[in-house]
Amino acid sequence: MEGRPLEDEELVERARKGDVGAYEQLVRRHQEGAFRIAYLIAGATGDAEDAAQEAFIKAYRSLDGFRRGGSFRAWLLAIVANEARNRVRSASRRAGLALRASRIRPSGDAAPSPEEAALAASERDALLAALAALREGDRIVILYRYFLGLDEGEMAEALGVARGTVKSRLSRALARLRKALPAEEPQEAST
């Protein structure tokens, strides 16, 4: 069995018994997702790093509270999101700044025409602005699903709701996102 990477569940079991090395492996496996959700919520790299690190520490101390058979990733991300949110409030910073600040790389297709590039860029700006304008609850649902790629089951765990609720929450969030899109400027050249 050497070389087979241990499943999250096995690592959690070992960590529960005090095996810090096992927990370190878990952290390594999940640190990218944790850091990224923290970054998306808290905005600044330093805060994101602090939030993610604190969340990992808290998670270790609360391992007994983690339900066997559940998704460790989802459980962890919810803890990270909470830590990141606390930091946004405490710094009196509006959530969503991270999204505005993030640089967007152009999609790696064959070079788009200037018009296509401008269109794509302005659509992205519009989407980001709309995301930033959403209420926290709606935004986190979208971030979980589309930015972090959580599936329905994981989302249910991260949000602490039933699966059916996830679908409707997502649908409502998308509806509100559409509404939040910036209104069209009047004199727009359309071709």
Added chain:
Amino acid sequence: MSERLRHLGDEELGATLARLGEDVDYPATPDLAAAVAERLERERVRPLGRRWWSLTSRGRALAVAALALVLVMAGSLVASPTLRRAVADALGVLGIRIEMVEQSPEVVLGTGLRLGQPVTLEEAQARVDFVLVPEVLGEPDEVYLATVDGVESVTLLYSARPGLPESTHTGAGLLVTQFRGTFETDLAVKEIAPGTRLEPIDVDGRPGHWIEGDPHVIVYRDRRGAIREDLTRLAGNVLLSERGEITIRLEGALARSTAVRIAGSLR
């Protein structure tokens, strides 16, 4: 244009969002694993459930049974990475001290129940101009004066009695500490142990805070901008409230409503 986006169905809008998600330029992920493992090793923590901070019954024989840290920082402090690091290191140091407590209690936090110089209530009232006494309890059993970081504080000690359960083996029921200085109103809490909670509450029309759970240390910034540390001495809850320029701490194994009532009766 937003027009096109607005008309996309859920699935297409979702796909657009997913592409946007892929394009976000995230900063490089830091090596959290090493930092986390190092801190856990330093604290030599075992996840024994929510009470892992607690020492066993031996711990209760000491003045402070267990430690959790509640860091209360004004908004501006959180922005300082240097302070955050310093505090994080302090956590580690305190973690080590917890281990040492079982061998040499004196080393612990250096305070035990040391509340200052014992004085009479009259003496305290003569020396400082802000001594408030909770009317519902009457005169305290003991009074202490202390000066910490140049700030004078008065502590009234009420012994355990019906309605004021004993908080430690020493028989103390309630501590009422007062000092000149206020917490900044915009507080943020960094919760370290799962068992400790801080809530803002209203005390007699003024903003206050209720801290429940394991004994803890509060690190806060006073009005002069100095960082201060405040340690709980009894295993119990803490109610923080203000009267003008005076901060009042009630500390004991009290229910919240009792604490609020007592604080409301301060004259």
